[in-house]
Amino acid sequence: MACLKSLLRAAVATTEILISKLNSFLCQAFLCLTFIILSTLSFCSTAQESRLFSYSDIYDIEQDQNGTMWFARQSGLYQYDGVEIRNVLSALPDRPFDWAHQIATLNNQVYVATEKSGVWQVDVLSRQAELLLSYDIVQHSVEYVAIQQEQLLALTKSQLFYYQLNDKSFRSVDLPEGHWHLLVSDKLTYIYSGTEIYQVLNEKLTRVYTGPINSAILVDDELVIASLDQLCKLQSNSPICIATAEPILNMLPSRDPRLFWTITENNVLQARLKLTLAATSSYAVPITQGDFVHTLFEDEHAVLWIAGNSGLYKYTADQYEPLDIQYDNPVKYNYMTLFTHDHSVYLGSYGAGVYQIDTQTKLSQAMPLLNAQLPTPYAKRIAKILMWEGLFYIITFDGVYTFSLETKVLLKIDATPSDVYLTGMITDDILYVGSNHRGILRYDLNSAKWLSPINRETHQLPANEIIDIYKDERNRFWYATSQGLVLDRNNRSALQVLSLPTTYKYICITESYQKMYVGTLGDGVLVLDHEGKIINQFLAGKVVYGFTLKDNDLWVSTQSGLYRVNTMIDEVHLVNNTENWDVNASVAIVDNMLYVPTMRGLIRLPIASQSASNPNVIVSSVTTIRGIEYNVNDVFLESSKELISLRLAVLDFRNLGNHKFRYRIGQNKWQIIAGNTLSLTGLESGEHILEIQGTDSLGYWSAKDVLFKITVQPLWYLSKLSLFIYAGAIFAMLVSAIWYFNVRAHSLRSAKKLIHSELLLKQKTDSLINLNLKQIKALTEEPINEDTLAQIAELTQVSLQQLAIKNRQGVPDTIGSRSIETAVPILVDYLEREFNCKVNAQVTLPESLEYEMQADIYRALYEIAHLSIFEARSRNIDLVLRYYNEKIWLICHDDGANFSKLNTHINIDVGMLLLKQIADKYQSRLEFSRRKSHGNSITLAIHTKISQM
Numbered sequence: 001m002a003c004l005k006s007l008l009r010a011a012v013a014t015t016e017i018l019i020s021k022l023n024s025f026l027c028q029a030f031l032c033l034t035f036i037i038l039s040t041l042s043f044c045s046t047a048q049e050s051r052l053f054s055y056s057d058i059y060d061i062e063q064d065q066n067g068t069m070w071f072a073r074q075s076g077l078y079q080y081d082g083v084e085i086r087n088v089l090s091a092l093p094d095r096p097f098d099w100a101h102q103i104a105t106l107n108n109q110v111y112v113a114t115e116k117s118g119v120w121q122v123d124v125l126s127r128q129a130e131l132l133l134s135y136d137i138v139q140h141s142v143e144y145v146a147i148q149q150e151q152l153l154a155l156t157k158s159q160l161f162y163y164q165l166n167d168k169s170f171r172s173v174d175l176p177e178g179h180w181h182l183l184v185s186d187k188l189t190y191i192y193s194g195t196e197i198y199q200v201l202n203e204k205l206t207r208v209y210t211g212p213i214n215s216a217i218l219v220d221d222e223l224v225i226a227s228l229d230q231l232c233k234l235q236s237n238s239p240i241c242i243a244t245a246e247p248i249l250n251m252l253p254s255r256d257p258r259l260f261w262t263i264t265e266n267n268v269l270q271a272r273l274k275l276t277l278a279a280t281s282s283y284a285v286p287i288t289q290g291d292f293v294h295t296l297f298e299d300e301h302a303v304l305w306i307a308g309n310s311g312l313y314k315y316t317a318d319q320y321e322p323l324d325i326q327y328d329n330p331v332k333y334n335y336m337t338l339f340t341h342d343h344s345v346y347l348g349s350y351g352a353g354v355y356q357i358d359t360q361t362k363l364s365q366a367m368p369l370l371n372a373q374l375p376t377p378y379a380k381r382i383a384k385i386l387m388w389e390g391l392f393y394i395i396t397f398d399g400v401y402t403f404s405l406e407t408k409v410l411l412k413i414d415a416t417p418s419d420v421y422l423t424g425m426i427t428d429d430i431l432y433v434g435s436n437h438r439g440i441l442r443y444d445l446n447s448a449k450w451l452s453p454i455n456r457e458t459h460q461l462p463a464n465e466i467i468d469i470y471k472d473e474r475n476r477f478w479y480a481t482s483q484g485l486v487l488d489r490n491n492r493s494a495l496q497v498l499s500l501p502t503t504y505k506y507i508c509i510t511e512s513y514q515k516m517y518v519g520t521l522g523d524g525v526l527v528l529d530h531e532g533k534i535i536n537q538f539l540a541g542k543v544v545y546g547f548t549l550k551d552n553d554l555w556v557s558t559q560s561g562l563y564r565v566n567t568m569i570d571e572v573h574l575v576n577n578t579e580n581w582d583v584n585a586s587v588a589i590v591d592n593m594l595y596v597p598t599m600r601g602l603i604r605l606p607i608a609s610q611s612a613s614n615p616n617v618i619v620s621s622v623t624t625i626r627g628i629e630y631n632v633n634d635v636f637l638e639s640s641k642e643l644i645s646l647r648l649a650v651l652d653f654r655n656l657g658n659h660k661f662r663y664r665i666g667q668n669k670w671q672i673i674a675g676n677t678l679s680l681t682g683l684e685s686g687e688h689i690l691e692i693q694g695t696d697s698l699g700y701w702s703a704k705d706v707l708f709k710i711t712v713q714p715l716w717y718l719s720k721l722s723l724f725i726y727a728g729a730i731f732a733m734l735v736s737a738i739w740y741f742n743v744r745a746h747s748l749r750s751a752k753k754l755i756h757s758e759l760l761l762k763q764k765t766d767s768l769i770n771l772n773l774k775q776i777k778a779l780t781e782e783p784i785n786e787d788t789l790a791q792i793a794e795l796t797q798v799s800l801q802q803l804a805i806k807n808r809q810g811v812p813d814t815i816g817s818r819s820i821e822t823a824v825p826i827l828v829d830y831l832e833r834e835f836n837c838k839v840n841a842q843v844t845l846p847e848s849l850e851y852e853m854q855a856d857i858y859r860a861l862y863e864i865a866h867l868s869i870f871e872a873r874s875r876n877i878d879l880v881l882r883y884y885n886e887k888i889w890l891i892c893h894d895d896g897a898n899f900s901k902l903n904t905h906i907n908i909d910v911g912m913l914l915l916k917q918i919a920d921k922y923q924s925r926l927e928f929s930r931r932k933s934h935g936n937s938i939t940l941a942i943h944t945k946i947s948q949m
Helices: 002-013 015-039 720-780 786-806 820-835 851-870 910-921
Strands: 051-053 058-063 069-073 076-080 085-089 100-106 109-114 119-123 129-133 144-148 151-155 159-164 170-174 181-184 189-192 196-201 204-210 215-219 222-226 230-235 238-243 248-253 259-264 268-273 279-284 293-298 303-308 311-316 321-323 336-341 344-349 354-358 363-366 382-388 391-396 399-404 410-412 421-427 430-435 440-444 449-454 466-471 477-481 484-488 495-497 506-512 515-520 525-528 534-538 544-550 553-558 561-566 571-574 588-590 593-598 601-606 617-624 627-630 634-637 644-650 661-665 671-673 677-680 686-694 706-712 838-844 876-884 887-894 926-930 936-943
Touching (some): 058 293, 058 303, 069 109, 076 100, 109 151, 144 181, 181 215, 189 204, 204 222, 222 248, 336 382, 336 593, 344 382, 391 421, 399 421, 553 593, 617 634, 617 706, 820 851, 851 876, 851 887, 910 926
Parallel strands (some): 634 706
Antiparallel strands (some): 109 119, 144 151, 159 170, 181 189, 215 222, 230 238, 268 279, 293 303, 303 311, 336 344, 344 354, 354 363, 382 391, 399 410, 561 571, 593 601, 644 677, 661 686, 876 887, 926 936
């Protein structure tokens, strides 16, 4: 620890000197890297791009299952998501978290070894911390932690603790006091110091190595040890060593199972083979010379992180094996064509002839005599290599040649039409050759004769430049010409030029899962059905040079990378670390290895190392009026006017500048986000689900997106309480309306029942009076005596009583047997005497009105007068009955109050009901109005000719 602190103080003291020399050093480092990239395994990041942070106290690096990076520093535990690095737990009084020495991750938990507080467990999502092993238990600083199956291992200078994560129990193993390092795999546990290594098994220590030790690692349960000048691998406790040019200070297992990384004291990074310990290549890492490297780490995208006392650096490695070829006639731009046969790859170049590459020995050599026999420079430009019955057919820019592997004899096919040949295919013992100016040439391999060509003149091809020929599973031919794609359905008797865009040339054709794939010069790949209609397109903007189909994988060669397409679902992935390759022809596949032709040469790449790049997209932070929040996937806004800002990140650290983001709400269209911040305001009240996608560092949309929920509180008049009040008010109004209509209906039924009872009473009275009159008439026809007279007197008295009941003891509510002219004065006299009011009546009516109409008019006049007296409290009433324009006008003027209460009165007035019935009977309208001077006006116009209306 004292040595480390001295190094830190020295680093601080020399900072100014390092900064002054940094620029010149970076330039030198960049040139060095450029040379390495062109020659062998390379790093894509330059020194300037790779420097992330100037923090000199990063002592350990880990990555959780979500892809987030975690750093252990003197000031605590830090989280980095590609946007910002932030302190998750700091040295606060209520959270005594100090110097973090080392970290380990499992699921969504981070375990931290600290200087003075023990071992902590931090939840990645909630960032809640729990102290697992306190300082009172461990008694020393915890230097290392590791996860082994379901238990946590924590190492101090005198003890090794085993902490069971399921039941939180622990036990310890005593160690010889010293400065120990911890090495853990799923099955093995080692501790080592500067001079010895112990294996810990069943709580017992067994020494397995003694000697100077700079660093040690476990690579697939094999112990690799770096000493002063040796690198050793411990097998059966016996070391196998190789010499090293300089001391190795740090080592790291690689995600490539064949390799591991080492770094020397002069910052030379080396990728070494696990099998032999030999270095496959060496790189001068462009960090400050003499920098002390604390730790190395390789993340899930093969980004290599180097943390030292001058800061944190990262690099991206291209893990492939180059196959350098020495051409007899090298050319600057060397397009290639590949053909595989019997564990060999035959490479045809544009200008250097044909080469054979033995895939088992990985040696490349020129085929004997072949290049020397190719007569012209154009003959050394190879367009296609085919094979038929053990004989090579080599299509060149100067004709078609045959070559025998047994006799080593090269022959040109006799009478080859003069042209530049671009492609070829053999099917049904016929050689089809695509030419530059003559269309499609056909050669019968059995009879060794040229057949009639297929061209624009004879078969209406759109152009005679033929770029590719393909025969599908239905035995139909597809021709890619410079002027479009042609489908030959039935042996050239009817050629169909497909209706496809002609902006770009069509380069290559293949078929998979009943779909046709067509590569274009600048428009990517078109996916067609068997009728030639476009059903999909991908890699738009790319120049496609060739296809290679194996099983359901289609390997697409482009000018900016090699792509792997799952033809079952047309899912496209860039082959890792090939984005800068100019893949200028179809790849070859031999023994599960890819042979990729590029402008730099042929590159050998294992298929198994390819995987889709789908890093997680996260919401790094959320900013609202309440401040900044981290690690949240939902937020609550108090108003639709509130502004919310989401800071986004993609957990792919290869090239942070290439990340792009887009979002949509619900199933709306995707909206591209400028930068990595999404700001929203004016959202409607309610819940909104944001779907956010991002690209990886290569610019391709990741399949892993994030759903973010925003809940906006509604306005006060749309809040839950307001809606509850509205609902209560509406319910009360409905109840009131129902009650009101029920009461009115009940009143109406009561009024009708009253009228009906009154009518029944009057009908009964009339019936009794008529019966009495008939009896009196019968008695008068008999002899008159005292008994007869007594009976007549009695019947007469009963009849008079019935008449009194009928007339309500003198109430003139009906016209009786009188005419309306004689009945109205009686009514006026009754009203003045009974209600102490002044009533004037004017009657001017035509003669001989029907009795029924007279009775109805009188009853209407009676009810109007009563309404005016009782409802309007009138004391002066003018009643007018007048005939005008074939109508009888009944008019009442008074000096009473307003009749408006009749409109809202719940109970049904019997008089009002009778007035409405009379108005309806004569199709008339009853009107109430207020006079300008004072009082009310009631008008009823009765038609006298109902039958004519």
